[in-house]
Amino acid sequence: MTDVINGNAIAESVREGLSACVDTFSEAGVVPGLATVLVGEDPASETYVSMKQRDCEEMGLNGVHVALDADAPPGELYDVIEDLNADPEIHGYLVQDPVPEQIDYREVLRRIDPAKDVDGFHPENVGRLVAGNPRFKPCTPHGVQKLLAAREVNPEGKDVTIVGRSSIVGKPLANLLLQKAQGGNATVTVCHSRTENIDEKTRGADIVVAAVGVPEFVDSSMLSEGAIVIDVGVNRVEADTEKGYELVGDVEYEGAAEKASAITPVPGGVGPMTRTMLLYNTVKAASQQEDVAVDLP
Ligand SMILES: NC(=O)c1ccc[n+]([C@@H]2O[C@H](COP(=O)([O-])OP(=O)(O)OC[C@H]3O[C@@H](n4cnc5c(N)ncnc54)[C@H](OP(=O)(O)O)[C@@H]3O)[C@@H](O)[C@H]2O)c1
Structure with missing residues (x-):
């Protein structure tokens, strides 16, 4: 009999483990925060970010969404990135790809604080992965x-x-x-x-x-x-x-x-595993930034 690997069930068991981590944070007065940034109105991207925000809500994380117009100049996005890098309540964030053509996605990645790069796409994090010492696994x-x-x-x-x-x-x-x-x-x-x-x-x-x-x-x-x-x-x-x-x-x-x-x-x-591992990375980022030890699943 072929084993049909049920990603929903496996994701659920990882989420249970993450929920326990969120309880540990709660005792320390910390709510892990995840921000999503979307430039434009690409329907698939809108669906993805809304699912990520719903996941935050269900997991008891502080979910924040920032929406910019499709014609937003790069500087406007860079300002958002700077604010998120400095925001102590946001432990991880991502800029949803694809971005409109006036924006250079590689430059966007370079500007994200690697400690908050929960997608794991910043060049430093890519390098760490290749070197065998990953901070966030994509x-x-x-x-x-x-x-x-x-x-x-x-x-x-x-x-x-x-x-x-x-x-x-x-x-x-x-x-x-x-x-x-x-x-x-x-x-x-x-x-x-x-x-x-x-x-x-x-x-x-x-x-x-x-x-x-x-x-x-x-x-x-x-x-x-x-x-x-x-x-x-x-x-x-x-x-x-x-x-x-x-x-x-x-x-x-x-x-x-x-x-x-x-x-x-x-x-x-x-x-379902992709969505869950974003929550995992957010919890990991919060643990590192807040110095709260958690038992990651
Ligand atoms: N389930 C999830 O959570 C999840 C997450 C991410 C992506 N996805 C899905 O996974 C798929 C791949 O995504 P991606 O972002 O990795 O795609 P991508 O960036 O388009 O990369 C596709 C890769 O497949 C190769 N390829 C394309 N046509 C080929 C062919 N005829 N023969 C051999 N190789 C071929 C390309 O080769 P070249 O490099 O030579 O162009 C490229 O390396 C998509 O269906 C995407 O929607 C799912």
Whole structure:
């Protein structure tokens, strides 16, 4: 029987652990604070930030949202960043990507206080991750690592093929799985749009992670029998539903599920973990800034 990895249930158990941390903060008179900054009105980004704010509310965190007009000049955003860097009640924040074209996202990242960079995208934090001394693990890769751990899948000595080399998923995940540390020690292959014979690389892997952004890119012919399949993809495809679309992953689920020993569904796999690991990083940031010791889950 294929193990369908229930990301919602695993995320819930991590949230229970985080709730206990929030209680510890409460005894010390601290409320961890997370701010989201959105420039413009991109509908998908609006959905993401509203989910992050709802998560804060449910977890008892101090959620703050800052909305700027789509044509806001860079200086206006930099002022917001400066204020958030200085705000003692905000322990972590993020500027939702993508930003409008007048804004240089790399410059935005450089201006965020690395101690409050709960996405883990500041160059200092990227460097620390690569060096094997992460401050904040980026949320989606960390979520994938937690899903594997929850299923007692130890990547040590395993061949892992990741399809996708983005800065938010593929590259940081490759780094995490490569670390000489618990949850790492894998042999990692990273594929991208210039990789030849991707199917050979995925078929040779014990664990396949799809983070391509192409609906159903990985099909059963690309998997070996018994592989563990982690589907990071979230794609809207037209469908005869109320909303006019449905969400599908980067893996052709039905066929892959027949061959895999374990697989994450979309939705309900990696997605809930990404949201939860942002709360995790916020709690971690608060612990570091307030010098309150908590037992992170
Ligand atoms: N569940 C979650 O919480 C979560 C979080 C983040 C992202 N996502 C989803 O995960 C997917 C990937 O996101 P992302 O931000 O990493 O995407 P991205 O920045 O667009 O990167 C996609 C990667 O896939 C590679 N690729 C694209 N087409 C390919 C092809 N035909 N053959 C081989 N490689 C190909 C690209 O190669 P090149 O580098 O050569 O262009 C790139 O490295 C998306 O569906 C996104 O919505 C989900």
